Amino acid sequence: MSGKSYVKPFVREVSKTTWYLARGRDRLHMAHEASCVFVGLYALLLLWGLRALAAGPEAYQAFLAALGSPLSLGFHWVALAVTLFHTVSWFQVTPKAMPIQIGEAFVPGPVIVVGHYTVWVALSLFILFIGGVFHG
Amino acid sequence: MSYKTIELEVLRYRPEMDDQPWFQVYRVPCEEDWVVLDALNYVKDHLDSSLSYRWSCHMAVCGSCGMMIDGEPQLSCKTFVRDLPDRRIRVEPLANFPIERDLVVVLDDFMEKLQRVKPYLIRQEARALDQGEHLQTPAQLARFKHYTQCINCCCCYAACPQYALIPEFLGPAALALAHRYNADSRDQGREEREDVVASNVGIWDCVFADACSVVCPKHVDPAGAIQQMKIASTVSWYKDHLGLGRKKT
Amino acid sequence: MARSNKPVVWGLFALGGTVAAFVLPVLVLITLLTGLGHAPAALSYETLHAFAAGWLGKLILFGVIAPSLWHTAHRLRTVLYSLGLRADKAVALVGYGLASIGTFLTLQYLLGI
Numbered sequence: 478m479s480g481k482s483y484v485k486p487f488v489r490e491v492s493k494t495t496w497y498l499a500r501g502r503d504r505l506h507m508a509h510e511a512s513c514v515f516v517g518l519y520a521l522l523l524l525w526g527l528r529a530l531a532a533g534p535e536a537y538q539a540f541l542a543a544l545g546s547p548l549s550l551g552f553h554w555v556a557l558a559v560t561l562f563h564t565v566s567w568f569q570v571t572p573k574a575m576p577i578q579i580g581e582a583f584v585p586g587p588v589i590v591v592g593h594y595t596v597w598v599a600l601s602l603f604i605l606f607i608g609g610v611f612h613g
Numbered sequence: 614m615s616y617k618t619i620e621l622e623v624l625r626y627r628p629e630m631d632d633q634p635w636f637q638v639y640r641v642p643c644e645e646d647w648v649v650l651d652a653l654n655y656v657k658d659h660l661d662s663s664l665s666y667r668w669s670c671h672m673a674v675c676g677s678c679g680m681m682i683d684g685e686p687q688l689s690c691k692t693f694v695r696d697l698p699d700r701r702i703r704v705e706p707l708a709n710f711p712i713e714r715d716l717v718v719v720l721d722d723f724m725e726k727l728q729r730v731k732p733y734l735i736r737q738e739a740r741a742l743d744q745g746e747h748l749q750t751p752a753q754l755a756r757f758k759h760y761t762q763c764i765n766c767c768c769c770y771a772a773c774p775q776y777a778l779i780p781e782f783l784g785p786a787a788l789a790l791a792h793r794y795n796a797d798s799r800d801q802g803r804e805e806r807e808d809v810v811a812s813n814v815g816i817w818d819c820v821f822a823d824a825c826s827v828v829c830p831k832h833v834d835p836a837g838a839i840q841q842m843k844i845a846s847t848v849s850w851y852k853d854h855l856g857l858g859r860k861k862t
Numbered sequence: 863m864a865r866s867n868k869p870v871v872w873g874l875f876a877l878g879g880t881v882a883a884f885v886l887p888v889l890v891l892i893t894l895l896t897g898l899g900h901a902p903a904a905l906s907y908e909t910l911h912a913f914a915a916g917w918l919g920k921l922i923l924f925g926v927i928a929p930s931l932w933h934t935a936h937r938l939r940t941v942l943y944s945l946g947l948r949a950d951k952a953v954a955l956v957g958y959g960l961a962s963i964g965t966f967l968t969l970q971y972l973l974g975i
């Protein structure tokens with residue numbers, strides 16, 4: 478290779494804190510990532526309930542009553558939306574991580590996604606059923 | 614009479630004269646079947662011969678003409694003018710790489726990382742000539758064939774948020790190519806690549822944003838390759854640490 | 863180049879994300895219904911306590927709560943880095959530390975039932 482080119486490369490700076498705002502795809506990615514906050518918060522709520530359960534009937538009744546507070550209800554509506562968002566985005570990407578090869582062909586991604594949703598719906602209905610939600 | 618006259622807004626940078634990049638607008642009469650590369654060639658041939666950009670095959674196999682078109686990393690030879698909504702088309706060099714001149718970026722970082730993953734068949738036992746060629750079934754080929762389609766255009770690096778934030782990250786294409794060889798039945802080099810692939814700047818810097826796979830013009834799906842390697846490397850990690858480990862070579 | 867130890871936390875992240883994807887929405891719905899005054903039968907103290915008293919119930923409760931905490935700890939680590947908080951080791955320590963405490967407490971409460 479003959480003589481070096483006139484090299485004064487220019488590095489375009491990207492904001493380390495707001496880079497994701499520029500493009501829709503990046504904003505959606507950050508939203509997927511941020512959904513973990515409500516996964517964690519809800520797990521903490523379950524942990525709090527578990528603590529109450531272990532502490533005895535009075536503590537547990539207090540926990541159940543607290544679930545009815547405006548703060549709890551507000552949290553639950555948001556958590557419902559966010560955990561559903563997590564489920565949808567999780568199922569969307571899972572097929573890439575687990576390609577199922579049969580002979581020379583691969584099971585199409587949408588088939589794997591539909592499979593996930595089927596299991597999810599069945600499992601959710603099962604949990605509601607044994608939880609006694611359908612018996613009033 | 615041309616199909617459409619567009620305004621090509623191109624980011625210029627001449628290191629010998631400019632301290633900062635700046636936009637220059639060219640009016641280009643386009644035909645209906647033109648791609649953005651044709652418009653650039655028109656500029657170079659008729660309007661401004663100083664405009665610098667890489668291109669070669671004009672058919673999406675060489676990987677030279679990757680650039681940002683209206684903010685998306687694409688091959689300029691594969692982006693049709695008729696598919697772009699506005700009359701003004703913004704063309705910039707590939708994101709996340711230093712600009713050398715105009716639309717030409719410095720790709721040294723990618724080249725170095727590509728070499729580090731050892732993207733070639735590695736054998737533990739050499740095969741003698743009289744043993745004949747490696748035999749591979751269509752199913753074995755299908756397992757890794759799409760990863761062979763990478764043309765090193767670096768559009769995935771321009772789209773990857775982690776590469777933008779963490780310059781040391783090996784990046785989608787290099788990792789996808791590591792997987793291409795790991796998944797090849799003829800290869801015995803996974804262990805040799807693992808120190809690089811499973812390092813903190815390898816697969817573990819990926820957060821599965823999936824932008825790479827979305828922009829890849831050859832549908833290589835580097836994101837899928839990386840996630841599969843994460844699963845395999847997690848299994849390996851446990852095997853190693855539980856003493857079910859690898860054969861030491 | 864040293865091989866990363868991230869597989870451990872990534873594995874927990876993936877497990878937690880999968881568990882969360884499959885069961886959290888319906889559980890949120892159940893506790894929401896409870897808060898709205900329609901507590902399902904299974905959430906009565908006697909029923910839930912009996913469930914948690916058995917080994918299967920303990921396994922299920924642990925399997926829902928603990929991996930979810932690790933999922934969040936690992937993913938938040940990435941989120942915070944992406945938002946410009948570059949002290950990765952400190953964030954990891956705090957995040958995984960809290961997940962560890964949560965895991966320990968889950969075990970402690972379960973073993974007390």
